[in-house]
Amino acid sequence: MNGIIRAKTNGEQTFNLFGEPIVNTISFGSNIPCKYQAANRNDIVETGDGTFQQASFIITTQIMDFKATHIELLDDNGNVVCRKDVRSLEVLKSIGRVKILI
Numbered sequence: 001m002n003g004i005i006r007a008k009t010n011g012e013q014t015f016n017l018f019g020e021p022i023v024n025t026i027s028f029g030s031n032i033p034c035k036y037q038a039a040n041r042n043d044i045v046e047t048g049d050g051t052f053q054q055a056s057f058i059i060t061t062q063i064m065d066f067k068a069t070h071i072e073l074l075d076d077n078g079n080v081v082c083r084k085d086v087r088s089l090e091v092l093k094s095i096g097r098v099k100i101l102i
Contacts, residue, residue, distance in 0.1 A: 001037065002075075003036045004033060004034065004076070004078070005034045005036075006028035006030065006072045006074070007029045007032075007066070008027070008029075009028060009029050012024075032063050033061065034059050035059070036081075039056055039058050056084060057082065058099065059100040060097045060098065060099050062097055070086065071083070071086060071102065086101075086102055
């Protein structure tokens with residue numbers, strides 16, 4: 001399916017008069033066109049501590065320099081499908097796309 005991904009942007013930390021941190025709202029960057037599909041049982045990702053988890057979605061985009069640790073996935077109507085951490089990001093140079101597993 002066609003969709004849009006947006007990378008989470010880190011806001012600047014602010015503090016109140018007492019030096020306590022103020023909670024920033026979550027914001028996302030510009031819209032990047034993508035294609036996505038639900039993952040199947042074979043789409044397993046290592047979490048880094050020796051355990052494995054099944055990915056929720058497989059996303060591909062033509063933006064070759066895309067990098068993010070948390071993204072928002074929207075359908076082609078602009079409805080939020082999910083907001084998740086990126087589990088795996090792989091550059092597929094032979095076909096000119098980036099494959100993202102969330």
